[in-house]
Amino acid sequence: MKRPHLNQALVVAALPILAGSGLAWADCEATAGARRVEGRDVVLAFKTRPAKIKVGELFAVDVTVCPKKGTVKGVAVDASMPEHKHGMNYKPTVKKNATEGFTATGMMFHMPGRWQFAFEVDSTAGRERLLDTVAVD
Amino acid sequence: MAGVAADDSAFSSAEKQAIARHGPWPQPVLRDPSNRGSGNADAIALGRALFFDARLSVKGDMACATCHQPARGLADGRDRAQGRERLDRNTPGLWNVGLAHWFGWDGAADSLWSFALRPILNSLELGATPAHVAKVLGGDPAYACLRRNAFGKAAATKASDDQMMVDAAKALAAFMETLNSGKSPFDELHDVLARGDAAAVAQYPADARRGLRIFAGRGNCAVCHFGPNFSNGEFHEIGIPYLLGAGRVDAGRQGGIKAVRADKFNLLGAFSDDASRASGSRTRHVTENHANFGQFKVPSLRNVELTAPYMHNGKLATLRDVVHHYSELSEDRLHQDGEALLKPLRLTDAEADDLVAFLRTLTSRQFPAVAPPLKPTCEPRK
Numbered sequence: 170m171k172r173p174h175l176n177q178a179l180v181v182a183a184l185p186i187l188a189g190s191g192l193a194w195a196d197c198e199a200t201a202g203a204r205r206v207e208g209r210d211v212v213l214a215f216k217t218r219p220a221k222i223k224v225g226e227l228f229a230v231d232v233t234v235c236p237k238k239g240t241v242k243g244v245a246v247d248a249s250m251p252e253h254k255h256g257m258n259y260k261p262t263v264k265k266n267a268t269e270g271f272t273a274t275g276m277m278f279h280m281p282g283r284w285q286f287a288f289e290v291d292s293t294a295g296r297e298r299l300l301d302t303v304a305v306d
Numbered sequence: 307m308a309g310v311a312a313d314d315s316a317f318s319s320a321e322k323q324a325i326a327r328h329g330p331w332p333q334p335v336l337r338d339p340s341n342r343g344s345g346n347a348d349a350i351a352l353g354r355a356l357f358f359d360a361r362l363s364v365k366g367d368m369a370c371a372t373c374h375q376p377a378r379g380l381a382d383g384r385d386r387a388q389g390r391e392r393l394d395r396n397t398p399g400l401w402n403v404g405l406a407h408w409f410g411w412d413g414a415a416d417s418l419w420s421f422a423l424r425p426i427l428n429s430l431e432l433g434a435t436p437a438h439v440a441k442v443l444g445g446d447p448a449y450a451c452l453r454r455n456a457f458g459k460a461a462a463t464k465a466s467d468d469q470m471m472v473d474a475a476k477a478l479a480a481f482m483e484t485l486n487s488g489k490s491p492f493d494e495l496h497d498v499l500a501r502g503d504a505a506a507v508a509q510y511p512a513d514a515r516r517g518l519r520i521f522a523g524r525g526n527c528a529v530c531h532f533g534p535n536f537s538n539g540e541f542h543e544i545g546i547p548y549l550l551g552a553g554r555v556d557a558g559r560q561g562g563i564k565a566v567r568a569d570k571f572n573l574l575g576a577f578s579d580d581a582s583r584a585s586g587s588r589t590r591h592v593t594e595n596h597a598n599f600g601q602f603k604v605p606s607l608r609n610v611e612l613t614a615p616y617m618h619n620g621k622l623a624t625l626r627d628v629v630h631h632y633s634e635l636s637e638d639r640l641h642q643d644g645e646a647l648l649k650p651l652r653l654t655d656a657e658a659d660d661l662v663a664f665l666r667t668l669t670s671r672q673f674p675a676v677a678p679p680l681k682p683t684c685e686p687r688k
Binding site for chain 1 (some may be wrong): 533
């Protein structure tokens with residue numbers, strides 16, 4: 170699908186299966202409680218569930234990806250502690266939601282400190298890795 | 307550092323925050339959705355009786371309480387447990403075990419009840435078979451009655467031996483969930499600090515206060531020994547040797563992950579009572595990596611004073627030895643770069659004593675009575 174000029178709204182209408190990824194990038198402007206990361210081809214907004222990440226407890230992440238161009242094919246979610254040089258002990262699964270965006274379940278931060286989310290976005294414009302660091306205590 | 311006298315002064319707000327993270331205590335033990343006996347009085351009564359009942363062992367001479375002794379913090383005081391032979395690991399105390407998510411030093415079980423099956427079946431421990439457990443449960447009228455009350459009439463009439471054994475394990479788990487220790491001097495400090503009662507804060511001993519500052523500060527201890535139960539519930543490697551001699555090694559978490567995945571009694575399997583399987587999320591998502599080799603569960607430090615010797619292999623005899631280990635840690639021994647936060651602390655003797663004094667304030671002042679019950683009684687329910 171190499172039609173970067175195609176109106177996103179039309180993509181949504183024509184291909185409901187891509188509804189989750191067919192947002193305009195304005196939809197990723199800071200919404201209440203969401204964090205926003207801007208990349209080359211996409212803007213991404215995410216929220217954790219529960220909102221406060223508790224050390225040693227599983228949580229989920231709701232991710233909305235708004236392409237600046239192209240359409241989003243998928244997202245992989247991971248996280249690590251850059252200072253400790255280790256990742257998570259759990260491997261999240263990412264599912265595309267029926268209505269909007271993606272949800273990663275099975276995340277766990279097992280230590281307090283700085284954790285870096287890594288979102289690997291695959292879109293028709295290419296692959297891109299977006300990072301965002303949060304403090305957990 | 308302005309010397310000992312200044313260390314006795316009021317806690318800074320950062321220190322208060324660090325202390326607040328280790329409370330409040332007690333923590334609620336949530337019902338285990340995978341165990342329909344969890345929180346049920348009859349299941350607890352059955353579990354309590356079974357815990358002390360040597361008939362559960364194939365030779366009639368060993369019970370859970372043989373190793374998990376109430377007078378020894380529900381451990382046994384040995385470096386490594388003594389079953390039919392000497393086992394490879396140290397017997398952990400069981401106080402507050404209901405707050406954990408993984409069980410065993412390697413987390414080879416994902417529920418308290420599935421862990422309980424291990425000593426029941428292990429030929430070096432109780433050495434029982436499902437048929438043997440079924441006979442013990444069915445053969446004692448009080449047990450049969452408690453089991454029916456707790457787990458339902460249908461389950462009582464046409465249960466397989468496996469199911470009977472799982473019910474016994476679930477009753478044991480329901481009992482172990484009640485093993486919650488009361489407040490310790492540290493918790494009293496936590497509470498009076500929260501209330502801002504300066505006079506009461508001053509009751510907390512000065513040496514323990516200095517030790518607490520090391521624990522929460524440059525010792526980095528609270529990173530792993532995190533939260534109200536002083537454990538993040540996960541697995542780390544702190545440089546305790548895992549060679550068992552004669553070419554054998556204890557692979558720790560690496561073996562634990564393999565074991566829990568292969569276990570037909572895990573939370574994703576048919577014996578879980580949680581129809582949603584939501585309680586199996588950790589098991590579903592747990593992932594293996596090379597660092598798991600030689601990692602062991604971060605033990606809770608509550609009541610740690612009662613359960614010497616220490617570590618998965620009981621290699622360290624006293625709390626002073628443990629503190630010495632962290633103080634003189636050999637960085638070459640830590641095989642993974644993951645634990646960059648572990649650095650030899652090079653504590654002075656006085657600081658080491660302070661850290662031990664702090665650890666001793668984690669001993670509860672009250673424990674529920676855990677005595678072998680008189681013969682349990684049971685009124686059949688409709």
